[in-house]
Amino acid sequence: MSPLPGAIPCKPGSCTKPLPGIVPRVLHADLSDVGTNEGGMLCIEKPWPGMLRGVWGDDERFKETYWKKVPHMYLTGDNARQDEDGYYWIMGRIDDVINVSGHRLSTIEIESALVSHPSVAEAAAVGRPDEIKGQGIAVFVTLKNHAPDESIREELKKHVRKEIGALAVPDEIRFTTMLPKTRSGKIMRRLLRDIASGKENVQDTSTLEDFSVLAKLRSDEES
Amino acid sequence: MATEHSPESKAPKQIANVMNETRVFPPSSEFSQTAEIGSMDAYQALYETSIGDTEKFWEAQAREHLHWFEPFTQTLDWQEPVAQWFLGGKTNVSYNCLDAHVQAGRGDRVAFHWEGEPGDTRTITYADLTKDVCRFAAALSKLGIKKGDRVSIYMPMVPELPVAMLACARIGAIHSVIFGGFSAEAIADRNNDAQAKLVITADGGWRRGKLLALKQTVDEALAKSPSVEHCIVLRRAGNEPAMQAHRDLWWHEITADTPDHFPAVELDSEDPLFILYTSGSTGKPKGIKHTTAGYNLYAKRTFEWVFDHKPGQDIFWCTADCGWITGHSYIVYGPLSAGATQVLYEGAPNWPAEDRFWELIEKYKVTILYTAPTAIRAFIDVVLQQDWWGGDVR
Structure with a gap:
């Protein structure tokens, strides 16, 4: 996700919109979709050409890290929310969340x-x-x-x-x-x-x- | 975008709470007019096409933006979690970054304006870079390095670092770049995980006026890296490291009589291009694997889209190190496949003075700066004090 300098108005701190071919989804821990401005796990639905292809010599670790927690989606490891204009905001790594x-x-x-x-x-x-x-x-x-x-x-x-x-x-x-x-x-x-x-x-x-x-x-x- | 230089915009030194940011900064209409994607509607249309028939979209992109020795016959084979793109096709990333430009008559274009930390400089055109890569690829080949072999690279930010990466890509060897600040222990872990056959390093490099004895660190790592047969050493700092007979070889000696032309190996789209290690929660290094065609296409197109790069006009500077994924994608493979002219800098941003970055921007007339928020925060006071706005940089 990234702003495009000639097209997308910037909001400071937001990564704005997905690049071509990237289909993001933000999900709760129970895998339901979050609402507007609600934080959740950022996942990517479809494969794209630049997607990582594996972890060297460790197929299990590749599956475990990126494909297990959310079935059929790539888990980025980031938390994000989407605002009322459809802009994405990265809220830190999943393990950087504090549960108070x-x-x-x-x-x-x-x-x-x-x-x-x-x-x-x-x-x-x-x-x-x-x-x-x-x-x-x-x-x-x-x-x-x-x-x-x-x-x-x-x-x-x-x-x-x-x-x-x-x-x-x-x-x-x-x-x-x-x-x-x-x-x-x-x-x-x-x-x-x-x-x-x-x-x-x-x-x-x-x-x-x-x-x-x-x-x-x-x-x-x-x- | 450096379009608004009003006095007000100089005033706020304080960094606002960005999670509650409500301001919106649209692109200037002047900029949008010449941009490849020049409006929100144009973006929406492109995006909808890209996710509507994803395979068709990427098929057209790949045919237009990469050179194919043999065209691919299948766009995507998706067996979750393994994606294979552009099957049946033969290409080479080093060809797309180098030969493609030289053959199109752009050999004289500057690829890198390089500056070392002590202030030494080199200007390297696409034709020069192609020759350097060919000579080094030929030397690697002569040494017995072949397609699929893993090669660790532990170097300072000198032009030979991208040369080493591109030479590996040219012969199909898989590089694993290890950032020049890592310890011997970390290098050995990575060598062993990848079963690297070769390590490429330099005698030393410069950081904040201090000599980093890279070869010495590699020597310690090699004592615990049984798979490594050879170590190639670039003479950079002149600190005369110990050289072990038969194992260690000087870069300038093994390339002394190698040819300026060395054809790029025709590789399958999914042949691995590189491994890049990242930390994991267990402490064991995790080698992220990227392959040839899909990575190349995505690095090139995202570079062109995100920076709205205009080849032959813009001067691009990404301040990351080649040792991170940002440097792989937005110093080496993205910008070079797009024919960009770049600044490459060896040292620390605040050496010998706080305004080193801004001095380089001015000197090389950088038009696009890609850097980290930390750098901006660190230097904002210096820039404001000097009332310096960097000309046309964005």
């Missing part, structure tokens, strides 16, 4: 809300186990023009409440010098999930945390 008290929240949505605050440079949201809510929300934030203190922590919670709703207010906000990223520039979500759930030990407990050493250790595995 039965509500499915997209990490991208929470991150977008955070970076819309003038003091936030970058943000990453991950789920962490929560006995009551199923999953809690932990966010990692790099700040600009602001010290990492309680006042900004409270302000950011208020800001997310305003932008998305009380549901999406992070349970924990951690400030970091920089977000750990793979060499291709993707945020290392598994590492952040492990840090948030306490599975990965972080010795540094200062107000501004540095995860660069952990990131380096795990960069191959998460790329």
Whole structure:
């Protein structure tokens, strides 16, 4: 899916419309079609010439990853919604969804809300186990023009409440010098999930945390 | 689209919450007038045709946009989850990217304006690139690399990286490009999963003024890669790595006496073109497989549609590394089959200064920039401070 520069009006943040030959479908977990502006699993109905042909030496893994969860459709692994104009919006990877008290929240949505605050440079949201809510929300934030203190922590919670709703207010906000990223520039979500759930030990407990050493250790595995 | 340069558009430095975005930016009518797909109606018509009779649509696209040594007889055989496109046809991706242009009289067109991080430059035409690929393909062939063999490529962003990919494609060898930042462990995992026979690398590359000793990393990987018989080393950084007799070969030595003409092997549409490894949840590398004709067609047409590329006019720059799928499709196979003129850059975007990207855009008069939001966010302040808008870039 992509805008075409001479034809399709852009909405910032939307991948707009499907390219020729691509037939997208957005489905609930029970495989029923979602309604307008409802998020769900993005699938592709028909084969197209540029479709991947397999996983080298592992036909089972190819079927398992892309063809099993939704019968007769290619599972992209992305969540998406379609708006009232038929525009598609990618809402993050399927496994980036946080399930808080039965509500499915997209990490991208929470991150977008955070970076819309003038003091936030970058943000990453991950789920962490929560006995009551199923999953809690932990966010990692790099700040600009602001010290990492309680006042900004409270302000950011208020800001997310305003932008998305009380549901999406992070349970924990951690400030970091920089977000750990793979060499291709993707945020290392598994590492952040492990840090948030306490599975990965972080010795540094200062107000501004540095995860660069952990990131380096795990960069191959998460790329 | 760099059509609105009003003072207002310079003001908002803050990035809005894009999930609640309601603004709509239509294409300028001036731009739409010359575009291949110039209106929403034109898009709708094309889209409806493409999904109405999908096979007929792609059959016509494939006949028009690829060179066929032998025409295909069946458009699609769909045995879920295995799709086979353009069966019975014979083609070669390297032919579509190179020979097709030279034979049409476009050999003098620049394929790559290359710039190394230290500032060294090379200008490579389609005719030059074809010769380089032929010489290297001939060398690979002489070394015993043949159709179906797997070849790992671990190189910096120098012109020899696309040359190595295209040379593999020319003889039907399956390349597996490993991004130049990966560790020895990751290279060995990928070599072993693919049972690679050959690794192509360089002595070193430059990143943020620092020398990356690529060959040294490959040496560590090769100690754990029993399938690899040879390692070809490009001299890039001049850091004189250790060379193991019989196993290691210098690129410039094995291509010293190979011919400028080396015919592309006629391949079946579904012969594998490349494997590209991506991470999986289990940690074992997952080698995504793409094949010849369908991938080539889709990379070419999506490149032309999405960027509305005008051959011979536009200067295209995709800032990804060839080591990712974006680089495979939108530096190598898409743009080259479309006859694009591109900028290829070796180093980091903010070295030696924050405005390196913008300096290159200006220098090479880039008209189409394809980059990641992260890069835009990182540089927006620099660009705003310098009151710099990049001329005609979009």
